[in-house]
Amino acid sequence: METNGSTIMNQILQNLKTGATEIADIPCPQVRSGHLLIQTRMSVVSAGTERMLVEFGKANLLEKAKQQPDKVKQVIDKIKTDGLAPTLEAVRTKLDQPLALGYSNVGTVLEVGRGVEGFAVGDRVISNGPHAEIVHVPKHLCAKIPDGVDDEEAAFTVIASIGLQGIRLANPTLGETFVVTGLGLIGLITVQLLRAHGCRVLGADFDPGKLQIAKSLGAEIVDLSKGEDPLAAARTFSKGRGVDGVLITASTKSSEPVHQAAHMCRKRGRIVLVGVTGLELSRADFYEKELSFQVSCSYGPGRYDAEYEEKGQDYPVGFVRWTEQRNFEAILDMLADGKLHLKSLITHRFPIGQAVEAYEVLGQGKSSLGIILHYDQKQNVQALLNRKTVELSLAPAEEARTGEASVGIIGAGNYTNQVLLPALKQTKASLHTIASSGGVNGLHVGRRHGFVQTTTDTGAMLADPAINTIFVTTRHNTHARYVEEAVKAGKHVFVEKPLCLNRNELQDIQNLRLRPKQILMVGFNRRFSPFTVKMKQLLDTVKEPKTLIMTVNAGDIPAEHWTQDPEVGGGRILGEACHFVDTLRFLVGHPITEVTSHTVGRQPGVKIIEDKATITLRFEDGSLGTVHYFANGHKSYPKERIEVFTAGKILELNNFKELRGYGWNGFTKMKLWSQDKGHKQEMKAFVDAVLNGSDSPIPLSEIYEVTEACLDIVEQMREREQQRRQAEYA
Secondary structure, rough: EEEOOOOOOOOEEEEEEOOOOEEEOOOOOOOOOEEEEEEEEEEEEOOOHHHHHHHHHHHHHHHHHHHHHHHHHHHHHHHHHHHHHHHHHHHHHHHOEEOOOOOOOEEEEEEEOOOOOOOOOEEEEEEEEOOOOEEEEHHHHHHEEOOOOOOOHHHHHHHHHHHHHHHHHHOOOOOEEEEEEEOOOHHHHHHHHHHOOOEEEEEEEHHHHHHHHHOOOEEEEHHHOOOOHHHHHHHHHHOOOOEEEEEEOOOOOHHHHHHHHHHHEEEEEEEEOOOOOOOOHHHHHHHHOOOEEEEEOOOOOOOHHHHHOOOOOOOOOOOOOOOHHHHHHHHHHHOOOOOOOOOHHEEEEEHHHHHHHHHHHHHHHOOOOEEEEOOOOOHHHHHHHOOOEOOOOOOOOOOOOOOOOEEEEEOOOHHHHHHHHHHOOOOOOOEEEOOOOOOOHHHHHHHHHHEEEOOOOOOHHHHHHHOEEEOOOHHHHHHHHHHHHHHHOOOEEEOOOOOOOOOHHHHHHOOOOOOOOEEEEEHHHHHHOHHHHHHHHOOOOOOOOEEEEEEEOOOOOOOOHHHHHHOOHHHHHHHHHHHHHHHHHHHHHOEEEEEEEEOOOOOOOOOOOEEEEEEEEEOOOOOOOEEEEEEEOOOOOEEEEEEEEEOOOOEEEEOOEEEEEEEEOOOOOOEEEOOOHHHHHHHHHHHHHHHHHOOEEEEEEEEHHHHHHHHHHHHHHHHHHHHHHHHHOO
């Protein structure tokens, strides 16, 4: 779209705090390995999912809390451990993050990422990309559109696959009888798919208009708005035998649809929940008939599996016949064969520039069904691809000068938004550019914190003479690369832990030649906490060895989370426990000479053991430090505790909120109202060093030493685990 001679990269965003829908101008994403970059031709607004998100956003805080009681409990636990103020700020920040709407898209491939086969530039494809001019989608969430299938019908493919996956779980056979409860977009598509399977279908809904569409598609109907009895209708429909199965595609808080489904079914009937309902189940409903009940997960096998979606590892067709991508292809084949007709489901069409009006129609409820958004195909594609940077305010023309800290940040995730930037803004640094891979987070964080611009082109940002300081807050496997590039570009560098994930990366960084007064620092913030500084002052008065114990109630993170992936996050020892190794190194004030580590024994079904470990550190002065890093505790217990024993005295730090001293002259207690892990002091120390041309607040030798120690720890753990496995199979 051209506006006053400039190209605009439109994307629809939803604010979960206010419920406002926005057409935002975002930078064009960069194509990554295993992904496609697609220019959108049209997309479908999901009447169910997207209406639910809009309504949730418009609800007040109390109503939001009622809808998510599990999250409320998490908030209460966080208040107990971290305090009220930081918890409320975290909740507000989380709700303020924009949500990219949309997931059923048609477009043309513009770029093909490394490792992608079967797609070429110019292919017409469907994807689960959002409502945006250009989308960036993993290859397994895309499929090529057969010739003869028009864009409008193809645009429903991803939504239709939700219904198809529910049908696959129900496993219908020729001649069986099925009830579809809820005749929204997915429900009406499900009716057609069941009819294509040779099944008789009974549709139930409150909307007479949707019921008539279902009837035109070959279903018998039950008009709930007229008080018609769905149980009696199902009994008649099934000739008194009970239906073979029920697919629930409705969206309601009530458990009544499940209860009714159980009464409609014959013995050993099947119930599949595709939509959203209450789940207060009656054992008697299911026990007497031996009914099966299953919840369908989105588009099919592979959904939410990072190995499949992000890393592109397909499931063998001989073992998993219908993945989400193969479900997409099945829908497209049915459209090509004329066995599925979706034009009748389109009720509204809008250009992308009128998307806000489309969502107003969506909010009206019954008057809308399939809403199509069209995108202008006459715009300058190359201009869109080149639009990697979006100005947020007037940019300074001159280069960054000595005595200034003009900041560029790579990474716009939760840590950057909630922790780093609030602390950084209290320094004398100026915020110039923030980079993110997809563009949406960079735009939001950039606007929220007052950056000059946001970009998806990190190379251009690193080369920008207006920036002299780079912060790296991306996923851990990219830290070493960005550190190298930023140092070579002559920038000061602050990298959030860890510095790197392996010895080759560490060696490459150690081989870098930093310029005089050029700073490279890792975000070991705990050594800057006023509690830790006070402990250090007290301990420096004692000249004999210390015994330090740090207990970390780390909390469970699923094995599938990226931080647990050795190739991406490095595991939790490298990714987080490095903090605690550095904290003890700082308190002792002497080099680490030896490390040992032990993990808990492996238990059946437990994939990760590295996050349940005890680490022992020996120091040059004879001090002994132990880090108990445990992910198998309860989240209501405080996360971090440090105890130091030396010279007949003890220091006890509880969760960076309270420090107690036993046997110290003139010191017994230090307490703050809220937790302070040192982020503000860390940012000030780093920025002041940049401004004053002084040395790094953390000596580079200590950063390398702590990184070496953590690599040693992880190598010990993994070597022992490998030896254990070899012994098992010997």
